[in-house]
Amino acid sequence: MNFPDSLQDTPKSLRLHIGLFGRRNSGKSTLMNALIGQAISIVSAHPGTTTDPVEKAFELAPLGPVVFIDTAGLDDVGELGALRVERTRAVLDRVDLALVVADDGQLGDLERELIAALRARRAPFVVVFNKADLREPARALLQDLAADGVEAAVVSATRGEGIAALKEAMIREAPESGLDDARLIGDLIGPGDVVVLVVPIDLGAPKGRLILPQVQTLRDILDSDAAGLTVKESELPAMLARLAAPPRLVVCDSQVVLKVAADTPREIPLTTFSILMARFKGDAIGFAEGAGAISLLKPGDRVLIAEACSHHPLADDIGRIKIPRWLRQFAGGGLEFEVKSGRDFPEDLAPYALIVQCGGCTVTRRQMLARQYRAARQGVPMTNYGMAISVAQGVLDRSLQCFPAALDAYRRARGKSTGIPARNPGAEATA
Ligand SMILES: Nc1nc2c(ncn2[C@@H]2O[C@H](COP(=O)(O)OP(=O)(O)OP(=O)(O)O)[C@@H](O)[C@H]2O)c(=O)[nH]1
Ligand SMILES: [Mg+2]
Incomplete structure (x- = not known):
């Protein structure tokens, strides 16, 4: 049996889109490369290096599949610059999460406008104070941001410092929708499959009902047009013997896994509710x-x-x-x-x-x-x-x-x- 175990094939539309915004030369491209661990976007000391949005699909653990969008600086000048700014602004509309990159330890008008624009779109964001090796933000500024509920991270993209803490802040800010692609059991089964659920009814079982992981698993089985058979561990051998064909999967409560593993023939895949929940x-x-x-x-x-x-x-x-x-x-x-x-x-x-x-x-x-x-x-x-x-x-x-x-x-x-x-x-x- 072939069980898909990765999200490698996630279509782009389902991926969490993460945009990097800020002034020219603030280190957006360097930061994207640091997050990805590869040199994708061109970096240079020359302001205006990135001219068109650069997209990179990536598996960013533990967020899952994402698309990074590196953009041109929002302070670009001249006619061409205005066009680039316009394009960057358009990216604002399609990101699920934004990184506002500042490089002098301060938030200027541009960054504050950017934050206002993101808030107006209800887009979550993290303020990134980059180039911390050169200059760090004042403690008071960080405290003000925290008091305002704004996630901020202090990093040095060139040295790779603070990147882990930035990822943590990104997880906290990432919208649930980008995180909830995971299925409980639906990706393991198909229409017409039979799944046997083994639920012990012991003293720990709540009176008159099943617990949430069991109910959610059953619901996901029904959503998959499959059938869920629920038995106590004592009834499992008889149930397996009565089935004309082996079930696609047996799922049991962790506390009876030893007995269920012994009673379930090896060729039938077995897992536990806790592992599905994990x-x-x-x-x-x-x-x-x-x-x-x-x-x-x-x-x-x-x-x-x-x-x-x-x-x-x-x-x-x-x-x-x-x-x-x-x-x-x-x-x-x-x-x-x-x-x-x-x-x-x-x-x-x-x-x-x-x-x-x-x-x-x-x-x-x-x-x-x-x-x-x-x-x-x-x-x-x-x-x-x-x-x-x-x-x-x-x-x-x-x-x-x-x-x-x-x-x-x-x-x-x-x-x-x-x-x-x-x-x-x-x-x-x-x-
Ligand atoms: N000291 C230091 N320099 C950095 C850091 N991050 C980026 N730089 C440098 O800043 C310059 C600009 O970096 P880029 O990543 O190209 O900046 P950008 O924001 O993408 O710039 P544009 O594409 O022009 O808008 C480069 O010389 C980088 O090496 C950092 O953390 N510390
Ligand atoms: Mg760039």
Whole structure:
């Protein structure tokens, strides 16, 4: 079976369009090249180097497929210059996210007009103070911008400094529409397919209903003109035996993955709701890579358990009791756990050897990606509950079977016997 696992074929229209605007010579082209990691746009000390908008389609992790549009300086002079300015202004209308590039640590009239124009279009933007190696913006200006709700980043495009923080700001500002192309299950199945969903009804199951990831998966199956059969884990073998043809996919709750893996013939792909959620809500490859770090935990390490919502913990709470118990078994004891709930996700993640994030039913994809990006930037492995449980049960290879890129990332990270190198979020990008 061929499971698409990348967004390589994303049509241009669906990509997030990111425009770079500012004065001539502010370093727009240099900045675009720095974000992409390739020399696409011509750079020179001569003002007016870029004359026509330069477009480049790019896979910008973790935002996904984007198109960068480098533009001519908005302060261009003369008749020809006016034409270029007009063209640049037209680009303003079609960007989903703008970078306002300033190079002298200040916002002049031009930049302020640009910001007003973007606000009028309700286009999100990030102010980039470039050439920070020469001049940095005053602290008061940064504070004013922050108070005004404006995202700002201080970078040196030539030195590549501040680029990671700029990407974080871009994720925070990027419109949800650019981030929500991800499907829960629809891209794995087709019309007429049968998917078996395995849902344990235990003490943790809410009374009288199913939980959100299960309901959303069912909905996506229906949207795909496929059929979803829902059973408890105890009924799975009988159900599989009764089906005339094997189902396209079995999806189970992480907590019963060991039993379900044993009861499902190997030729039937199997995954968990948590892994589907990891893809839907965040970067599954990053989470899989983080899962690979579990085998490197050692006594004395600190693990952050990040819960997106502050639910009332159950006696045998998954995040507070079960996962710590399993991970301790892995590390041979002596792990320290810290639980953070709600919006409380630390700025400084360096103290942690691993972050285990909940499924995140209540957070947006953007919020989840921002968390992952923060961890990646600080070189701290981050996985999620479902993948951690699958690792503990020894079945993550099986439950990632239909996601080859994620499986590969997991195996590579697991294979490392020494420290975890920081994942370079732009590195896997291809044009
Ligand atoms: N010191 C320093 N110089 C930079 C930086 N970024 C760009 N430059 C230099 O500034 C000059 C202009 O850079 P470009 O990237 O061509 O600027 P641009 O905004 O695209 O200019 P136009 O296309 O003419 O509008 C070049 O000489 C760059 O090397 C930086 O971060 N620090
Ligand atoms: Mg240029």
